Amino acid sequence: SAVISQKPSRDICQRGTSLTIQCQVDSQVTMMFWYRQQPGQSLTLIATANQGSEATYESGFVIDKFPISRPNLTFSTLTVSNMSPEDSSIYLCSGARDTGELFFGEGSRLTVL
């Protein structure tokens, strides 16, 4: 499996603040994605992180709320901006290999008070 490291693993934040999650993947990963998993729920794709260009967002997610960077092949960040309690969730970084297999990091558990 691919090695995908995320940090922070968890955080408690105040309403109105922003948090940036970092993701580092191994060199065998070609595509990177960010997913959200609300407590006890399934996974929802937020966006595809494109190297050196703007991320591609899924319906319901916007760049102003979830700015994403991917400055090189193996690193990406997701920022959750102007947080509200509804943003409390697990945010998962994932990477796909050329074979199509998609691997996930351990996730960043965010609680917004």
Add this chain to the structure above:
Amino acid sequence: QQQVKQSPQSLIVQKGGISIINCAYENTAFDYFPWYQQFPGKGPALLIAIRPDVSEKKEGRFTISFNKSAKQFSLHIMDSQPGDSATYFCAASSNGGGADGLTFGKGTHLIIQP
């Protein structure tokens, strides 16, 4: 994203029994069907995946059965063990893999009773 319907939502199986989880999809462009296993506090781990050129794939105690005409696929866990207790997600994507992002089912919470 097109929907993937997963059932049952929860499942209790006795140790040594067979656990069966089913998924159905609508988008005929889907051509990659993975299953993920997730333990509490962990990220989902890829368990096994199938492409529509085969009807069945087996890896150890885990088997995927695929019915293209019915647009259904299922996960069978043989000789289920307490360590298999986890949440299982089916998923689907087009273009042969996860490169377009995956559409996930809602998950099945599996409990294996000793």
